[in-house]
Amino acid sequence: MAEREQYKNRVELLQGTLDMLILQTLQWGPQHGYGIVQALRLRSGDVLQVETGSLYPALHRLERQGWVQSDWKQTESKQRARYYRITPRGKKQLASDLGRWERIVEAIGSVMYVKPEESES
Amino acid sequence: MKWFPSFGFQRRKRELQEEIDAHLHMAIADLVARGETPERARQAAAREFGNVPLVQDVTSDMWGQNSLEQFGRDIRYALRQLRKSPGFTITATTMLAVAICANSTVFSWIDGTMLRPIPGARETGDLVSLQRGERNFSPVPPFSYLDYRDLREQNHTFAGMLAYHHDWITLTGGAQPERVFIANVTANYFDVLGIKPVLGRFFLAEEETRPDAVPNVILSYSLWKTRYAADPAIVGKSIEIARHPVTIIGVAPEGFVGAMPGLRDDLWVTLDPLGTDAWRMTHRSGGAVWLNVIGRLRPGVSHGQAAQDLDTLMHHIVTAYPDDHLGDNRITLDPMWRSPFGANGFMAATLPVLLAFAGVVLLLTCANVATLTLVRFVSRRRELAIRQSLGANQIQLIRQMVLEGVVLSVASGALALALTTWTSKTFAWFFRAGSNPTTLNGSMDHNVVIGIAVFSLLAGILCGALPAWRSSHAPAVEVLKAESASISGGSRNRKLLSGLVVAQIALSLPLLLCSGLFLRTLRNLANANPGFDQDHILTATVGLNIAGYSHDEVQVIRRKILDRLSALPGVKVVSFTDWVPMTLTHKGEDAYPEGYVPHPHESLQVYHAEVSAQYFESLHIPILEGREFTPDDDERAPRVLIVDKTAAKRYWPGQDPLGKKLRIWGRFFTVVGVAKNSTHMLMNESPEPMVYMSFFQEGYETIVQVKTEGNPADFAPAVENAIHEIDARLPVFDVRPMRESTQLASSFAVIQSTLAGMFAAVGLVLAVTGIYGVVAYRTQMRTHEIGVRMALGASRVDVLRLVLLQGLWITGVGLALGLAFAMGLTRLIARLLYGIGANDPVTVSSVVMLLATMSLLACYFPAHRAMRRNPVTAIREL
Numbered sequence A: 001m002a003e004r005e006q007y008k009n010r011v012e013l014l015q016g017t018l019d020m021l022i023l024q025t026l027q028w029g030p031q032h033g034y035g036i037v038q039a040l041r042l043r044s045g046d047v048l049q050v051e052t053g054s055l056y057p058a059l060h061r062l063e064r065q066g067w068v069q070s071d072w073k074q075t076e077s078k079q080r081a082r083y084y085r086i087t088p089r090g091k092k093q094l095a096s097d098l099g100r101w102e103r104i105v106e107a108i109g110s111v112m113y114v115k116p117e118e119s120e121s
Numbered sequence B: 001m002k003w004f005p006s007f008g009f010q011r012r013k014r015e016l017q018e019e020i021d022a023h024l025h026m027a028i029a030d031l032v033a034r035g036e037t038p039e040r041a042r043q044a045a046a047r048e049f050g051n052v053p054l055v056q057d058v059t060s061d062m063w064g065q066n067s068l069e070q071f072g073r074d075i076r077y078a079l080r081q082l083r084k085s086p087g088f089t090i091t092a093t094t095m096l097a098v099a100i101c102a103n104s105t106v107f108s109w110i111d112g113t114m115l116r117p118i119p120g121a122r123e124t125g126d127l128v129s130l131q132r133g134e135r136n137f138s139p140v141p142p143f144s145y146l147d148y149r150d151l152r153e154q155n156h157t158f159a160g161m162l163a164y165h166h167d168w169i170t171l172t173g174g175a176q177p178e179r180v181f182i183a184n185v186t187a188n189y190f191d192v193l194g195i196k197p198v199l200g201r202f203f204l205a206e207e208e209t210r211p212d213a214v215p216n217v218i219l220s221y222s223l224w225k226t227r228y229a230a231d232p233a234i235v236g237k238s239i240e241i242a243r244h245p246v247t248i249i250g251v252a253p254e255g256f257v258g259a260m261p262g263l264r265d266d267l268w269v270t271l272d273p274l275g276t277d278a279w280r281m282t283h284r285s286g287g288a289v290w291l292n293v294i295g296r297l298r299p300g301v302s303h304g305q306a307a308q309d310l311d312t313l314m315h316h317i318v319t320a321y322p323d324d325h326l327g328d329n330r331i332t333l334d335p336m337w338r339s340p341f342g343a344n345g346f347m348a349a350t351l352p353v354l355l356a357f358a359g360v361v362l363l364l365t366c367a368n369v370a371t372l373t374l375v376r377f378v379s380r381r382r383e384l385a386i387r388q389s390l391g392a393n394q395i396q397l398i399r400q401m402v403l404e405g406v407v408l409s410v411a412s413g414a415l416a417l418a419l420t421t422w423t424s425k426t427f428a429w430f431f432r433a434g435s436n437p438t439t440l441n442g443s444m445d446h447n448v449v450i451g452i453a454v455f456s457l458l459a460g461i462l463c464g465a466l467p468a469w470r471s472s473h474a475p476a477v478e479v480l481k482a483e484s485a486s487i488s489g490g491s492r493n494r495k496l497l498s499g500l501v502v503a504q505i506a507l508s509l510p511l512l513l514c515s516g517l518f519l520r521t522l523r524n525l526a527n528a529n530p531g532f533d534q535d536h537i538l539t540a541t542v543g544l545n546i547a548g549y550s551h552d553e554v555q556v557i558r559r560k561i562l563d564r565l566s567a568l569p570g571v572k573v574v575s576f577t578d579w580v581p582m583t584l585t586h587k588g589e590d591a592y593p594e595g596y597v598p599h600p601h602e603s604l605q606v607y608h609a610e611v612s613a614q615y616f617e618s619l620h621i622p623i624l625e626g627r628e629f630t631p632d633d634d635e636r637a638p639r640v641l642i643v644d645k646t647a648a649k650r651y652w653p654g655q656d657p658l659g660k661k662l663r664i665w666g667r668f669f670t671v672v673g674v675a676k677n678s679t680h681m682l683m684n685e686s687p688e689p690m691v692y693m694s695f696f697q698e699g700y701e702t703i704v705q706v707k708t709e710g711n712p713a714d715f716a717p718a719v720e721n722a723i724h725e726i727d728a729r730l731p732v733f734d735v736r737p738m739r740e741s742t743q744l745a746s747s748f749a750v751i752q753s754t755l756a757g758m759f760a761a762v763g764l765v766l767a768v769t770g771i772y773g774v775v776a777y778r779t780q781m782r783t784h785e786i787g788v789r790m791a792l793g794a795s796r797v798d799v800l801r802l803v804l805l806q807g808l809w810i811t812g813v814g815l816a817l818g819l820a821f822a823m824g825l826t827r828l829i830a831r832l833l834y835g836i837g838a839n840d841p842v843t844v845s846s847v848v849m850l851l852a853t854m855s856l857l858a859c860y861f862p863a864h865r866a867m868r869r870n871p872v873t874a875i876r877e878l
Helices: A002-027 A035-042 A052-065 A088-113 B009-033 B038-049 B052-060 B067-084 B084-114 B145-154 B189-193 B221-226 B303-320 B342-380 B381-389 B394-431 B446-471 B474-482 B491-526 B549-565 B615-619 B646-651 B713-726 B738-781 B783-791 B796-832 B842-867 B871-876
Strands: A068-074 A080-086 B127-132 B158-172 B178-185 B216-219 B238-241 B245-249 B268-269 B291-296 B331-335 B536-541 B571-577 B588-594 B604-609 B621-624 B640-644 B659-664 B667-675 B690-694 B702-709 B732-737
Touching: A002 A035, A002 A052, A002 A068, A002 A080, A035 A052, A035 B009, A035 B221, A052 A080, A052 B009, A052 B052, A080 A088, A080 B009, A080 B178, A080 B536, A080 B667, A088 B783, B009 B038, B009 B052, B067 B084, B067 B394, B067 B588, B084 B342, B084 B394, B084 B446, B084 B738, B127 B303, B145 B158, B145 B291, B145 B303, B158 B189, B158 B536, B158 B690, B178 B738, B189 B291, B216 B221, B245 B303, B291 B303, B291 B571, B303 B331, B342 B394, B342 B446, B342 B491, B342 B796, B394 B446, B394 B738, B446 B491, B474 B690, B536 B738, B549 B571, B549 B702, B615 B702, B640 B646, B646 B667, B646 B690, B659 B690, B667 B690, B690 B796, B702 B713, B713 B732, B732 B842, B738 B783, B738 B842, B783 B796, B783 B871
Parallel strands: B178 B268, B216 B245, B604 B690, B640 B667
Antiparallel strands: A068 A080, B127 B291, B127 B331, B158 B178, B158 B238, B158 B291, B216 B268, B238 B245, B536 B702, B536 B732, B571 B604, B571 B702, B588 B604, B588 B659, B621 B667, B640 B690, B659 B667
16 A cells, blocks of 8 residues: 555656646747657757657646647648647646745755765765 | 537547647658658657557546446446346336336326316416306306406406307308317407417407408318318318308417317307307396306416405406396316316316326335345345455445446336327227217327436336445445355345335235225216116207207207107107216206395306206106106297206205296296206216206207117117208217217226226236245245254244245235325225225225235245255255
C-alpha cells in the first residue's frame, strides 16, 4: 500500500510539471500538440523530450479542467490542426503551479547545496 | 464542447484521430524539410510518436468516465447471465408481461374513456358538466334554453358554456334511409370545446336560435368519409334529413364525436333549425327542459366557486319563475371524467376498481419473480463473492443485479406493449349493440406507453432491487469460507423468502375473494327477477318521427303495423312502447301531483314510458289496481296514467291513487291504474317513481314489442318484412330479442367478473407456484440436515411434519394477512355487488379453503419427496 502511495505521488509530481510546462508554452500563443513538443524541445535545448503518450492525455485533461480551450485551425502550411489556447483560469493555475515549483526547487536546492559536507559522497 | 458528453463519444474519437494524424503529418513535413526521404521521414515520425492506439486509449481515458460504455458492458453482462438460465428468464418475463399487460389494458380503457372524455377537445380538465337537482345515475337533460341562457350570460366563473341535445334521425334522399345520431347545439358549442373545422365553418352566434328555410348542418368526419366519400367540395352542398333539405356548412375534425362521453354524434344542427320548436325555446319547464350543459371554467376558478356562482344565479331564476322550478334546483358540477351524462359515470364506478385489482396482480407477480431472483442470487453467491474479492465494490454489484431486473422488466414491458395494442381494443366487446350509438374503447396512446414504462420500472425495482440489496450484504469472505454451512443463504434470506411467499398468499386472497363475489353477483343478476317477463319478446324500433313523417301519417302507420304484425302466424301479442327497460336509458320528467306538497329540495322527477294496450300483459307486469290501457285511450280521450307502486306510495300514501291527477308538461293526467314495480335501469337500483302514459296519447318513439311463440329471434325477418310492406322506406332498427337488449344492464357486471376472474386465476397460480417453489427449494437445501435427522432416528412422519409445518406456518400467516387486506378491498366493491354482502361468509370461507388446500398440496409434494429419501444418500449429498 505504501509503495502505491509513493508511486501516486511521483505521478502527480510529473503530471504537475508537465501541466505547468504546457501552460507556459501556451502563454506565448495558441499552439497545436506537435508545436508544443517542438517548443519545449527548443526552449530546453533538446533536453526535455515530451512523450506523446503523456502530452495528449495531459492536453485533454487540461481542457476538461477548463485551463485550456481548443479550436481547429489551419497551420501556415495549410494543415488542419487542433490549436490549444490558455484560458484565464489556466493562467491562474500556471501562476500557482509556478509558485509551487519554485518552492520545491528552493527546498530541494536547500537540501542539496546548503550542507554538502554532510552528505556521504 | 460538452453538450453531449456520452453521445459525442464517436465524434471525439474521430477528432482525436485527426489530431494525431495532423501531428504525424507535421512531423513528417519537418523531417522532409530537413532533407530526409519521405519514406524514412514517415518511419522516423511514427517511431518518435510511439504506439498510436495506446495514445488514443490513454487520452480517451481523460474524457472522464464513459458511462455509456460502462453501461453497455453491464447490459451485456446482464444479458449473458440471463441467457445462462433461460427457464428463469422466460418464466419471469412472461409472468411480468402478463401482469403489466393486465395493468396497461385497464389503464388503456381508462385512458380511452375517462381521461379522454371528449376526444379532440382542448383541455378537458377545465370542462365541467352541470346537473340540476339530485345527483343521480344516468340523469336526463336538466336545463331549459332560457335557464341556460341566464346562466351563460350572468355567470362570473365560466369562460364559456355550451348546451346540446341529441337524438336519432334519418338521412333520407338516398336509396335507403340511414339512421344517424344528430345533436342540436348552441352556436358556441365547438368554440367552447376548442374544435376547429377541417372544412367550411361552424355555427355563428346569430344562427343559434334562428330558424332557416334551408337549415345548416355540420358533418362528423366519419360520416363525411363513409357516406360522402370525403368529398372535398362538400361544403355548400344540399342533403336531406328527415325529408327536409339542409345545407352542409362544415365538417368536424377526425376523432371528434360530440360532447357526451362515450356517445357518437354524426351531425350537428342549431337548436331550432326548422322553427318548429318555438315553444321549447320560450318556456322553462316541462318539455322545454331538454338541454345538457357543459361549461369551461375560467382559469384559476375552482369547482366550488363555480358551483357557488351558479347556485346563486339559479336561486334568482327560481325566485323569478317559481312555478317552472318546483322541486330540487341545486346545481352540482362534475369534471368530465366522472360526468353522470354519458358513459363516464359507469366507467368511474368500475374501471378504477379494476385497475386496483390489476395493481394487486402486479405486486403479486413482483413478489413471485423476486422469490425466483433471490433464489438465483443465493445460488450465485459464489460468483458474486469472487467478483467482490476481485475488486468490485458493493455499488457495482448491486448495480449489476438491479440491471438484470431492469433488463427483465424492459423485456416484459416491451412484450406487454405489444399485447396491449391488441387488448386495449377488446373493451368494445363488452358492449353489445344497443339503442345508443356507443363508442367505447380503450386507446393506445402516449399515456399508455408512459403507464407501461412506469409499471415496468416499478416491477424492475421490486423484483430486482430488493433481492439485490439483500444478497449484496453477505460478506465475501464468509460466503467463500462457509460454503456448505449456511447453504440456504443465511437466516436473513430465509426470512425474506418466507416474507415474499406470505405476501403472495396475502395478495391472492383478496383477488380470489373479489372475483368470487363478482361471479356470484353475475349469477344473481342472471337469475334475478326484474319484475317483467322478457322471454319470447322481440322488439323493433320504427323510426317514424325521425324519418320526417307527419303526425297524421305516423298515427296511420302505427295502426297498420299493429294490424299486420298481429296477423303474423306465431305472434301472440303486439304492443307499442317508446322505451325498453334495462338498456341503460330512461326518460325522466318533472311531475306535479295534485294536492302534494313537496319537501324543500325534493326532486319531483319521475321516470316515464309511453305504452300501448297489452304492454303489461305481454311483459306479465301485474296491474294491482284499476285497469290497463285500452286502444281507446287515444288523442280524443282524456289523458290517463298508470303509476307504479313506488309512485303511488310516495304521492298518495294511505290513499287510493285511482282518480288522482298528476300535472306533466302543463297538462293533467288522471290515474287509472297501479302497476307492480319492475326494474327500470339496473337490478340493484333504488326504486324510482314510474308513470306510464298511453302510447296513442303521448308516444314519441315507436318501438314494437312482439310476444312470440318460440324463439323471438326467428321472427325478426318476418316482422321487418311486414313493416316494410306498409312502406318500403320505413326505417326499422334494433330488431332483437328483448333479453339481448336488457343484457346491457349487466355489461359492467360482466366486465367486472371477467377481469376479476382472470386476475384471480393468475393470482392463484402465482401464489401456489410461489409457495411450492420456496418449500421445495428449502427442503432441497435441507436434504443433508434431514438425512442426519433420519439417521438419528427421526421417523418419516417426523420429516413430513417438519416440512409441512414450515409451509403451513407461512400459509397461515399469509391467509391471516390476506383476510385483513381483503376486508379493506371488498369495501371498495360493495356498491358493485348484487344479492350478496361484501363479507359474504360462504364466499370468504370457500376462498380461504381453496387457498389453504392448494397451499397444502404445494407443500405436500416436496415434503413427500423429502420423506422418501434414503438417509445415507441424503447425508452424502451437499
